[in-house]
Amino acid sequence: MRCHGAARTDAARKKVALDVQQLRYFVSVAELGGLARAADILDVPQPTLSRQIRALELAIGASLFHRHGRGVTLTDAGNRFLPRAKTILKSVDRALLELHEGDSRLRGHIVCGLTPSVGRMMISEYVRRFNERLPLARLSVINLLSSQLHDQLRASRIDFAILHSPPPASALVAELLGRQDLYLVGRTAVGPDPSWVDVSNLDGLRLVMPSAPHVTRQPLEAAAARHHVGLRIEFEVDAVDSLFDLVAAGFAHTVSTRVALASKWAEPNLVVQRIVNPAITTELYLSSPAPSDLTPLQEVARDLARAVFYSTCGHLTHAIDSKSE
Structure with missing residues (x-):
């Protein structure tokens, strides 16, 4: 005969099957504060996104969001689960990278975001130097306004960006490049x-x-x-x-x-x-996840973007001198 205490222990130890894509959806909705906005950024139909979030909630046995007319907010369980979900995704991404690093060289896909004017100045040189430094990696460069790049960063659709004004998200680091x-x-x-x-x-x-x-x-x-x-x-x-x-x-x-x-x-x-x-x-900033959240490939590609920015645009950015208030 089994006692109730043992039953509760078995229930607590029950394995939960987590879907990585559902975790990515959850993090994006949490960072962007709404299903509609996340669906637009992720290019996923909102009903599909809603179903995936609900499936994740059923899998873990907890409600992650309060749903209201202005969007969604995290429940207490959602606030506790968010940093763990990010840790899981970071571990998965690192594992996938290491899986393809049998020869100790950097492989993978980097998505870099640039404002249109900065992109026009540095894309050609950045692509050339990226190909020399990271021959086994793939590169995508997108040109968007800073506000759009903010959203892409918060949804983890791009790895880093050079943009104006730091993004309003504590999980991201904004490094001032110049004025x-x-x-x-x-x-x-x-x-x-x-x-x-x-x-x-x-x-x-x-x-x-x-x-x-x-x-x-x-x-x-x-x-x-x-x-x-x-x-x-x-x-x-x-x-x-x-x-x-x-x-x-x-x-x-x-x-x-x-x-x-x-x-x-x-x-x-x-x-x-x-x-x-x-x-x-x-002001122009280089914005990216915190250093502890970057993969080796992301770190090398980000540092390369910084160097190319300074070589192509650095002479155009400076502190105010002479005529001022």
Whole structure:
């Protein structure tokens, strides 16, 4: 005859079959805070994602999310399970990498994210050096706006990214690579000096700009608001080459970074004036998981991306000097 205590012990020791893909889905939904957003980033139908999460909950015998109209939040069990799920996935990824490292060389697939202007400057050199340093690895490079790269990082769809402003996720590490000044670009100079322009001179000036949340919009609009400058943004164009075509045609001025200007989208005969009083800057970061969560391949590929950034874009990033507030 078996006592109740033994039965409870057997139940506690019952093996649970965990699906790795379900764990990845769970981590993505937890990081992104909603099924709809995670389904969009993961490119998985939302009903499929919901079923997989529910199957995982049934497998472990616990509810992982509170579901409400604004999305989902982790239950107490979900909060306890999240770091363990990440540990399991890290172990699986390392095991798969080691499985293919019989000759001690680095194999696998790296997905690197870059903003469009940074990508235009460094992709060619990065691909060349990646192929030399990691001949047995595969590389994918995606160009997205910083806000989109944030989402891809949080969903673990990319391994690391060079982007503007650090992502709002504690599990990621953001390393400052450099700062860029913002410049006014147009067919004609604004103000008395063709090399610089006061923020006050932008008051009422016809502008064509990328739509929010592009990197140039937030710092420009914040500086304009602080100094009571009325920005006149008449056109919003996200395609950078088309934006500079409009500027070259004389439709309006725009505001751009040094890296974008060096990317050969802008015609060389345009007038470029650094914005001062106050100087307006943006920051570029290398964002990736914490070092303890990186595989050897990810670490080498990330470090290589940093080196290529400095060799191709480093001369375009700097701290503010001369004209300032």
